[in-house]
Amino acid sequence: MDGACNMDWAWKLDSCKQAVCLLQVGGNTKTGTGFVVRNDATAALVTARHVLEGSMTAGEGGVDGEVTGHVTAIVQGREEVDLIGARVLLVPAEEGDGANEPPDVAVVFLPAERRFPAQPVPCELTPACADDVSDDGLFTLLHHPSGAADLVVEARGQLVRGESSAAAAAMPWIVRYQGATAAGSSGGMLLDSKCHAFAVHVSAHKSGKNKCAVRLSVVHERLGDASPWREMKPVVHQKRRSFKLPDKPKHFVGRVEAMKLLSDNVEAGGMTVVASTGLPGVGKSMLVTKWAHLQCESGAYSLIVWLRAEHVGHVEADLVELGTELHVLHTRPDGRSMAERAQAVTAFLGRLPGRGTLLVFDNAESFHDLKRFIPWGGCHRCVFTARDASKFPDAAALPLNPFTPGESMLLLGLVSRRDVRRWDGSRVDVDIELDAAIDLCAEVGHLPLAVHVLAAYAKRSGAGFSDVLKSVRGNAPSARALNVPDLPDYARRESVVGALLTACGELDAANYRTLERLAMLAPDKAPRDLVLGDGAETDRLWDLAIVTYPGPGLLSIHRLVQAVALAQMATDVRQRVADGLVNKLLAMTAGFSKNNCATWTSWQAVAPHTEALLVQPGIETCVGGADNLEDNGRWTLMDGLRNYYTCTSALHAALDIAKALHAEVHSSLGSEHTSTADSQQDIANVLEDLGEYNEALTLCRVVERKRVVALGEDHPSVLTTQHNIAFMLSKLGKYDEALTLYREVARKRVDALGEDHPNVLTTQHNIAGVLSDLGEYNEALTLHRVVERKRVVALGEDHPSVLDTQSSIAGVLNDLGKYSEALTLYRVVERKRVVALGEDHPSVFTTQHNIAFMLSKLGKYDEALTLYRVVERKVVVALGEDHPSVLDTQHNIAGILEDLGEYNEALTLYRVVERKSVVALGEDHPSVLTMQHNIAGVLRHLGEYNEALTMYREVARKSVVALGEDHPSVLDTQHNIAVVLEHYGEYNEALTLYRVVERKRVVALGENHPSVLTAQHSIAGVLQHLGESTRR
Known part of the structure; x- marks a missing residue:
């Protein structure tokens, strides 16, 4: 292979200045014009010789770009598949097709589960003979999931290399490649777990015998100068190293001991907090930024993540953005809470293979608020920058003080471009300007931010250090009059504020107005479109080190600079x-x-x-x-x-x-x-x-009263409030009251809007729900089907409102004992909701919760328990541990444990849920009574019959008051009271109660309902006992 050709190709890629560009190329793998695919962090251009140079650029991580079209590949044994989310790695082919053309670029695709990359495995390549490849130039690369087998070449369906041909015969990672050029050249490469590159190239050359030649080359980064690909690292090594890591500080000086101590602490303890002495502007973020860049360059971590931590919401937003880039999350919102999406990314980082993840939480307030974002396990490390180390008790503290005089002078010289580096630390034989520079740094207490700003001011204005010092001291009266809360007790407060006033005095009117806008916003990443006026620019703000550019179209400003700017703004200016x-x-x-x-x-x-x-x-x-x-x-x-x-x-x-x-x-x-x-x-x-239903109900009643007075009883806003009140009543178990109010709202809405209006259908849907709560299942089912039919006509069969109604129909079918039919309908709803909303939408969780319940009804306890635990985890992240939806799921998990005979574990969980539910809903809420009913059931299974009977009777008494004496839940409790009485040999009393329950269940549920059959079975058992007693 001609190394010069490859060197030339590498030079052409590296000569491009942009890191990322927009690519628009063909999507067909057979055209020979190239196509775009996307890996875990970037998009990559895979080329043949016909692709124009201008269509691509190269950055530090490889050939990057943005996917603009549909990309597919032919995977063996399947139809075309989407390559979004596949791992894509590039390597130059061994030889080009023309003397004046760059060589082909070969590629291998490794499809990845769940939209993030498969873990690479070590592999070895060995040459194969020409007979190992078929005449048409097709070949296959096999990647064994266990990593035990070699990377092999397969010809005509036969495995040529590899130790485990039987195991490899039906691999999930089999990809077929066809020649991308007229000459039939194609190939690929793979990275092992240490990022060593392995390249495969197959070039089909026609000969007199129509045979194909195979050439396999192994590229290993440790080959050094002997490797023909030694200059190709930007192309070969395409791996994300950092996320939102700020640019490397341009003027970083000193801090040698602090950097070493930071490295030692992180390596030893896992978590480190870099804290100042209470001062802003001491350089916490700059120190960690510099250190993080060193870690990135050394490859110490697989991924370095920089997070804005002054607010939990910012941490969540940054993690969600990272998850989107890594394809852990969908690019569009999927209905999950920001907290849940962030938690999913944290969990992914915890499983990330390789050298672990470094997370930097910048400007953190408290470890308590951030601990849920820390990946556990593996080689993961965390660094926090904060003012108060005491709020991070589990982290090793690294206090950071202002600069030493020597560090201050070094920074002053670097930024101002003045020669102050000749200072040896003494005042002997120093000129006036150098003497002023020494005094200037001391004047601001060697605070890095102040020194940097004054140096930038000196550079831009051309003023000497003597004049700068005079300006700082001259601003002392103005500084004294300003209230800057970030520097209340600092001895050098007036000088530091005076230094910032000096810099601000160099701004023209347009830049000063931009500073005023920035002062009233969050300090990090303000969009330029938000803060800039027409035709305004920010060059002067940048020159004076007042703002930084954290990303395209974004501006950041230090909090201390914000505080000084705000302190100068009069009330009318702030208002404007x-x-x-x-x-x-x-x-x-x-x-x-x-x-x-x-x-x-x-x-x-x-x-x-x-x-x-x-x-x-x-x-x-x-x-x-x-x-x-x-x-x-x-x-x-x-x-x-x-x-x-x-x-x-x-x-x-x-x-x-x-x-x-x-x-x-x-x-x-x-x-x-x-x-x-x-x-x-x-x-x-x-x-x-x-889920704060009582508080919401109280507030809704206040709103109702005010709206009736202002708007009249029949105003749509009043009806909306009354509808909400009815919903709250139903959630609180006051079903009769809720039903009465719903029906009144429905009547008025029909009069005003017509019977097919969406608002009317919503009310009728909720009426059917309350009927179901009251045990009127057939009436509820009839009304739900009417609403479903009208909603399908108006909205289409896949509309979310239609799916809501179908989910409710499935619920009523469950109440009627039609479990298989209900399960089938729930699965239809789940499938449609996943398509419409994404697999992690809360509505999908609710459906999966219901599916798990149906599985338990059908006796599939293990499958139900697994699904319940998945739902529980996701809902806890989204809503918190004490939300009613979480408690419902945990209640059902306890029920499965009871069904599996794990009575003690079930009892413990039931009691936890009961305690939280009493706090949230009140001790007489139907949901609380249901939990207490189930606790009594577990006590009965454990042989605690007296305690069980006492609890059953108390639940029955309260349930009659809340629900009425004929409610199915009341009948369930009475049935279980009879069971305990039967255990005690009180057969006549048990028989009387069983027969009451049977009669009422037939009326409410129909004579074929499973609950009716259960009662009849119990009656037969008691009669048998009574018969045996009579015979004796």
Whole structure:
């Protein structure tokens, strides 16, 4: 092989300056023009000789790009398959097809489970003879899942190499490749677990005998200069090393001991907190950034992840973005909460093979809030930058102080481009300018941020250090008058603030207005479109080290600089800036729709900045006398943020925003205004989503009263509130009251809207649900089928509302004992919901919960238990350990354990669920009574009959009050009371109670219901006992 040719090809790739480009190429593997595929972190261009050079670029990690079209490959034994998510690795072919053309690029695809890469395994390659390849040039690479077999060449379906031909015959990792060029050249490569590259090339050359020649080459990075591919590492080695790691500090000085101590602590302890002495601007993030880059360059970790940790929501958002890039998560929102999606990424990082993951939590507040984002197991390490090390008790502390005088002078010289490096630490024989530089660093207490800003100011303004020092000292009176909360007790406070005032004084009007906008937002990653005015640029802010560019179209600013800028802004200036930012944020999120998850991303970049803006003090909340939510831009923005958080299941954040909005509206418009009622309804809706039904009901009743007074009894808003009240009543087990109110709402809605209106169908759907709760199963089923038919006509058979109704129908079928029919329908609903919403949507979890319940009814306990545990884990992450949905799942898990005979374990779990349910719902709630009924059942199985009987009778008494004496749940409890009486030999009393239960069950459920048959079986057993007693 001609090494020069490969060197030339490598040079052509490396000469490109862009790291990423947009690629638009063909999607057919047989055209010979190349195609695009995507791996775990980037997209890669796979080429043959005809691809234009201009269509591709190369970065440090390989040939990168963005997939723009559908990409498929022919996989042996299957149809075309999508290659999105496949591992794609490139290597140059052994020889080109023309003297003036670059060589072909060979490729191997390893399809990956669950959209992330398969773990690479070590392998060896050996040459094969020409007879090992068929005449048509096709060949197959086999990757043994266990790693025990070699990479082999298969010809005509026969295994030529490898120790385990039988095991390898039906591999999941078999891919067929066809020649990509007219000459039939093709090939591939694979990385082993240590990232050593193995290349395979097959070149089919026609000869007189029409035979194909096989040439196999092994590329190993340890071959060094002997390797013909020694210059091809940017192409061969395509592996993500870091995520959101800030750029390497341009001016990093000193900190030698701190860097060593950081390395030692991380290696020894796993978790390290880099804490300052309480000062901002001491360089915590810069130190860790520099250290993380060294780790990245050395390959110490498989992946380095940088997370913004000043707020839990930012950590979640960054992890979700990482998960999307790694294909652990879908690119579109899938209905899961941000917390759950982040937790899924954390779990993936915990399983990531190789050298482990380094996570950096920047500007962290507390370990307690972040511990759930730490991957456990493996070689994973965590570093936190924080001001208070005491909040990280399990992490090794690395206190960070301001610079030494020598470090300050070194930084001052590097940034200002002035020659101060000749200073030897003494004042002997120093000139005036050097003396001023020494005093300038001491004036600001050697605080790195202040030294950096003053050096940048000196460079841009051309002022000497004497003049800079004079300016800093001259700003002392202004600095003294400013309230900068981040520096309350710092001895050099006036000098540090004076230094920042000096730099800000160099800004023109346009840049200063940009600084004012940045000061009112979150410090990290503000979109340029949000903070820049027309025609404005940020070069001067950059030159003065006031802002940094963390990514394309983004600006970041230090918190201390923000604090100084805010302290200078008068109230009217803050109001003007806030109003302008509100208008821009409204424009940037105008396309948001709760019903279209594709629009939710409009909030993703601006949500933290909106939150920061909303909590700025001294801002008028009711602008221009607006008396409703729609006419007040600030309130509209808050409502939009609440909707976004609700859609992404960030429910606690949504509740905080809803309460803040209500406080502002109430303060401005009074307690009886309709807008105040609207804001209270929003709070109630979030409380409902959180399962806080009593609190939500109380608030809904307040809203109802206000709306009736203001709008009249039949207004649509009043009916909506009453509908919500009925829903809350049903959740609290007050079924008769809920049914009465639902029917009243339905009647009024039919009169106003017609009987086929979606709002009417929603109410009727809920009426059917309450009928089912009351044991009126046939009536409920009839009404559900009517609603289903009308919804299919109006919305289509796959609409979410139709699936909701079908799920409810399956539930009633279960109540009627038609378990197989119910299971079939639930699985149809699950399949459609996965297609429409994604496999991790909460509605899918609910359906899977119901499927597990059906499996348990059919006696498939192990399968049911496995599915329940999957659902439990996901719902806990999304809603918290004490949410009613979590308790429902855990209650059913306890039921499966009981069915499996694990009585003690079941009893423990039942009692945990009971205790939490009493706190959430009250001790007389039907769900609590059901749990107590089941606890009594386990006690009976354990032989504790007296305790079981006492509990059964107490449950029966409360259930009659809550549900009525003929409710199926009451009858279940009475049946079990009879069982205990039978155990004690009280046959006549047991028989009387069994017959009462049988008669009522026949009326409620029909004579063929399984519960009726159970009662009849019990009656027969007692009669047998009584007969035997009579004979004796």
